Amino acid sequence: MDAIRIAIVDDQLLFRQSIAVLIEHQPEFLLAMEAADGIDCLLQLQNMTTLPHIALVDMEMPGMDGMELNDELQKKYPSIKVIVLSVHNKERLVARMIQAGACGYLFKNCDKKELIAAIQSVYTSGFYITPAVLKAIQSGGTKRISGFKNFSSIQIDLSKREIEILRLICSELNAAEIAARLFISARTVDGHRNNLLQKTGCHNTAGLVLFAVKNNIFEVSY
Numbered sequence: 001m002d003a004i005r006i007a008i009v010d011d012q013l014l015f016r017q018s019i020a021v022l023i024e025h026q027p028e029f030l031l032a033m034e035a036a037d038g039i040d041c042l043l044q045l046q047n048m049t050t051l052p053h054i055a056l057v058d059m060e061m062p063g064m065d066g067m068e069l070n071d072e073l074q075k076k077y078p079s080i081k082v083i084v085l086s087v088h089n090k091e092r093l094v095a096r097m098i099q100a101g102a103c104g105y106l107f108k109n110c111d112k113k114e115l116i117a118a119i120q121s122v123y124t125s126g127f128y129i130t131p132a133v134l135k136a137i138q139s140g141g142t143k144r145i146s147g148f149k150n151f152s153s154i155q156i157d158l159s160k161r162e163i164e165i166l167r168l169i170c171s172e173l174n175a176a177e178i179a180a181r182l183f184i185s186a187r188t189v190d191g192h193r194n195n196l197l198q199k200t201g202c203h204n205t206a207g208l209v210l211f212a213v214k215n216n217i218f219e220v221s222y
Contacts, residue, residue, distance in 0.1 A: 003030035004123050007052040009041045009069065010085065011061040015108075019056065022112060029119065038064025042072060052080055054119055057102075059086040059093075067097065074101040074203070081122050098210045101203040104128035125172050127206035134213055156199050163217060165192045170209050170218040 006023050008031070010016040016034055023029045032052040035041035038061060045051065055073065059066040070082050083104035084097050094105050103122045106115065107130075114130070121128035158166070168178045175186040175193070182189075196202070200211045212218035 003028060004119060005030045005032040005052040007033035007055040009035045009055055010058040011036050037061040038069030041069060045077060051077060054081050054083060054122055056083050056085055059084060070100055070102055083118055083122055095210060098206050103204060103206045125174055126204060127209055129206060129209055162192055162196055165189060166196055166208060166212050167218050169205060170212050
């Protein structure tokens with residue numbers, strides 16, 4: 001497997017350097033970029049022939065913050081998967097970032113193992129949402145979050161197969177694993193996943209997980 005190319009975008013120099021050291025000591029990771037804010041990140045990306053797979057993005061930065069950078073990356077570099085690093089655990093902020101296309105959300109007090117697990121999970125399965133983040137989301141009860149179709153009360157017509165596949169996605173199974181379990185092709189799984197994205201209005205797999213949790217399709221165990 002090729003090394004997972006990682007960009008770090010954070011205005012706190014000491015924190016950024018600490019994460020860089022951690023990445024450089026992981027043989028399966030490759031440090032592709034360090035940037036002090038969103039503007040710096042976008043400028044560097046313009047001159048890169050090989051893009052990062054994953055961007056670790058701080059929420060609060062001068063010039064262009066994490067929310068604005070995530071929006072720009074979704075538009076200009078959609079192949080780059082964003083993992084948000086933040087001190088904030090407000091349910092609406094967490095949900096908003098996932099809704100906007102981020103693939104993961106980590107609190108900055110996470111440990112080394114969790115960060116490594118998050119990077120690996122986002123690279124292989126497309127999302128990583130910690131139990132703490134899901135708990136923050138669930139604590140919002142049935143409050144509607146704008147942007148999702150019928151988010152707080154399912155009136156979307158999901159088939160039994162789509163619900164089954166959605167639950168398996170939430171269990172961090174990839175398309176091949178789901179296909180093997182259900183005795184269907186991986187292509188069929190991808191088709192169902194695309195239908196789920198279209199029906200729910202989600203941007204990515206992380207959004208589908210958020211949708212499933214908020215609508216009690218998937219129960220999180222702590």
